[in-house]
Amino acid sequence: MHELDNARHTRLEMAGELEAIRIRHPLFEATVTLQGAHLVQFAPAGERNWLWMSPQARFEKGVAIRGGVPVCWPWFGAPDRNPDPVKSLVSTDKAHGFARTAVWSLDSVEELEETVSLTLGLDATGTGAGYPWNGQARASLTLNFSPEGLTLALTTRNTSGEPLALTQALHTYLPTEQLSGTVIRGLSGARYLDTLDDWKPKQQEGAVAFEGETDRIYLAASDMDIQSPGDDVHLTSGGSQSTVVWNPGPLKAARLTDFPDDAWTGMLCVETANAADDYRTLQPGASHTLSVTLARN
Numbered sequence: 469m470h471e472l473d474n475a476r477h478t479r480l481e482m483a484g485e486l487e488a489i490r491i492r493h494p495l496f497e498a499t500v501t502l503q504g505a506h507l508v509q510f511a512p513a514g515e516r517n518w519l520w521m522s523p524q525a526r527f528e529k530g531v532a533i534r535g536g537v538p539v540c541w542p543w544f545g546a547p548d549r550n551p552d553p554v555k556s557l558v559s560t561d562k563a564h565g566f567a568r569t570a571v572w573s574l575d576s577v578e579e580l581e582e583t584v585s586l587t588l589g590l591d592a593t594g595t596g597a598g599y600p601w602n603g604q605a606r607a608s609l610t611l612n613f614s615p616e617g618l619t620l621a622l623t624t625r626n627t628s629g630e631p632l633a634l635t636q637a638l639h640t641y642l643p644t645e646q647l648s649g650t651v652i653r654g655l656s657g658a659r660y661l662d663t664l665d666d667w668k669p670k671q672q673e674g675a676v677a678f679e680g681e682t683d684r685i686y687l688a689a690s691d692m693d694i695q696s697p698g699d700d701v702h703l704t705s706g707g708s709q710s711t712v713v714w715n716p717g718p719l720k721a722a723r724l725t726d727f728p729d730d731a732w733t734g735m736l737c738v739e740t741a742n743a744a745d746d747y748r749t750l751q752p753g754a755s756h757t758l759s760v761t762l763a764r765n
């Protein structure tokens with residue numbers, strides 16, 4: 469029996485070239501593409517999408533979708549900026565791993581009165597599977613939706629006989645009506661690597677505000693409030709001690725794929741991560757779960 473046979477609110481539909489799981493629950497809607505296990509939309513009834521999506525995002529085979537929540541796995545960022553045990557498994561210079569353009573399987577759908585949960589899986593068994601990576605692991609992403617918000621939980625199980633080193637992120641794009649009036653509260657006092665200033669370690673004083681291009685790896689992952697005019701989102705992470713805060717600013721925006729030149733003033737990324745010193749090593753058979761929950765304050 470197929471996972472969707474008994475579903476009342478959940479269907480498989482096409483989004484451009486991609487198969488997508490579309491949930492139309494009376495209390496909320498959500499859309500997840502099988503390519504990338506990529507959440508592109510979540511909206512409680514009567515609300516707009518909680519996630520920022522680029523108007524130029526492409527739903528094409530093999531192309532990373534600009535917006536939503538890309539799953540960066542089994543490495544985060546540029547391979548040569550990763551800790552040695554992670555870098556040594558990677559045989560490409562592409563950033564953010566291969567999971568965001570790989571086709572995941574739909575493993576389960578559970579519909580309850582007020583919630584819908586999906587689990588998608590990706591078996592990555594190294595060079596044999598055609599991935600530019602010499603590890604062996606299984607990724608499993610559970611997405612839980614309710615009228616109050618959503619939780620994404622990404623579990624990695626080391627299916628090899630060797631220890632496995634991993635960096636990763638749930639790369640959440642959020643909309644804002646006005647970036648200059650947006651702050652992130654909860655990171656005051658945290659150390660961060662400023663990738664735009666030669667990766668120098670710095671310390672956050674007060675709330676994080678945006679004045680242009682920002683690209684930082686905070687070595688902390690507290691509960692956060694992302695406050696912008698007319699909006700206040702609460703973000704809770706699990707299994708994480710690092711958070712990436714990113715906005716491309718005007719110059720990088722002009723270079724970015726599938727991103728309008730002026731769109732940087734209307735979005736920000738707060739990425740729940742295991743990055744830099746927060747990389748994880750899994751012993752054979754061991755698992756680790758990275759999770760993020762978004763809720764309205």
Ligand SMILES: O=P(O)(O)OC[C@H]1O[C@@H](O)[C@H](O)[C@@H](O)[C@@H]1O
Pocket residue numbers: 532563564639683684712714724739
């Ligand atoms: O263009 P990509 O591969 O989706 O990456 C977007 C951004 O992702 C962020 O996580 C990085 O910190 C940035 O440096 C990067 O530009």
